Structures are given as C-alpha cells and as structure tokens.
Amino acid sequence: MENVGSMFRTADAFRVSTIYLTGYTPAPLDRFQRPVGKIAKTALGAEHSVPWERGDLTVTCAALKSRGIHIVALEQDARSMPLASFDIQGGAAPGWALVVGNEVDGLDEAALGLADCVVEIEMHGEK
Numbered sequence: 001m002e003n004v005g006s007m008f009r010t011a012d013a014f015r016v017s018t019i020y021l022t023g024y025t026p027a028p029l030d031r032f033q034r035p036v037g038k039i040a041k042t043a044l045g046a047e048h049s050v051p052w053e054r055g056d057l058t059v060t061c062a063a064l065k066s067r068g069i070h071i072v073a074l075e076q077d078a079r080s081m082p083l084a085s086f087d088i089q090g091g092a093a094p095g096w097a098l099v100v101g102n103e104v105d106g107l108d109e110a111a112l113g114l115a116d117c118v119v120e121i122e123m124h125g126e127k
Contacts, residue, residue: 005042012046021058070096073115080120
C-alpha cells in the first residue's frame with residue numbers, strides 16, 4: 001500500500017492525468033469508500049489530486065490504444081531498452097501510459113504483450 005501511495009505522489013509531481021489501478025493493486029478507497037490509511041499516509045494528499053480508476057489491464061490498455069496512447073511497460077526484460085534511451089516525447093503520439101508490475105514478480109508475459117515498448121531502470125546497486 002505504501003508503494004501505491006508513493007506512485008500517487010510521483011504521479012502528482014509529474015502531472016500524470018490518470019492512474020489506472022488493475023489486478024490486486026489496492027486503491028485509495030476501500031470497498032466501503034473509506035480512505036485506506038497506509039496509502040493516504042504515503043500519498044500525502046496526492047490520492048485526491050490525481051484522478052484514478054479501477055479496471056482490467058487488458059481492457060484499459062485497449063481503450064488507451066484506441067485513443068492513440070502508447071503503452072510502455074516498465075520491466076527488466078530481454079526486449080527492454082534503458083530508460084535513458086526512451087523518447088519521452090513519443091513522436092507523434094498524444095501520450096503514453098506506463099504499466100508497472102509487482103515489485104518482486106514484475107510484469108507477466110501477457111502484460112508485456114500489451115506494451116508498445118519495454119523500458120527498464122538500470123539498477124547499479126544491490127537492491
């Protein structure tokens with residue numbers, strides 16, 4: 001939950017238009033529409049300033065692609081390019097969506113298959 005809160009703060013800093021929560025990712029509000037404390041504590045209010053939606057990854061990616069949005073997977077993979085090589089302007093694309101997986105297991109092949117490209121953050125430390 002703390003990672004989700006951190007993603008909201010980062011999204012706020014980068015003026016991300018929407019966060020799409022899929023799978024078992026916890027949301028800022030529980031099923032009774034109550035704030036989730038661990039997310040709120042880390043997000044520091046960004047869960048209110050960054051719009052978010054819950055949905056299915058495949059359906060969400062298809063909807064975004066239909067609007068011309070490029071899907072970018074963040075994963076260490078044989079197909080990935082270093083983040084420093086990624087053209088954030090995306091050519092003529094109206095934008096891009098970043099798909100981030102579980103911090104231990106990452107993204108599975110099905111999720112990677114939805115992406116237009118795969119980028120990785122080069123890790124130079126031990127963790």
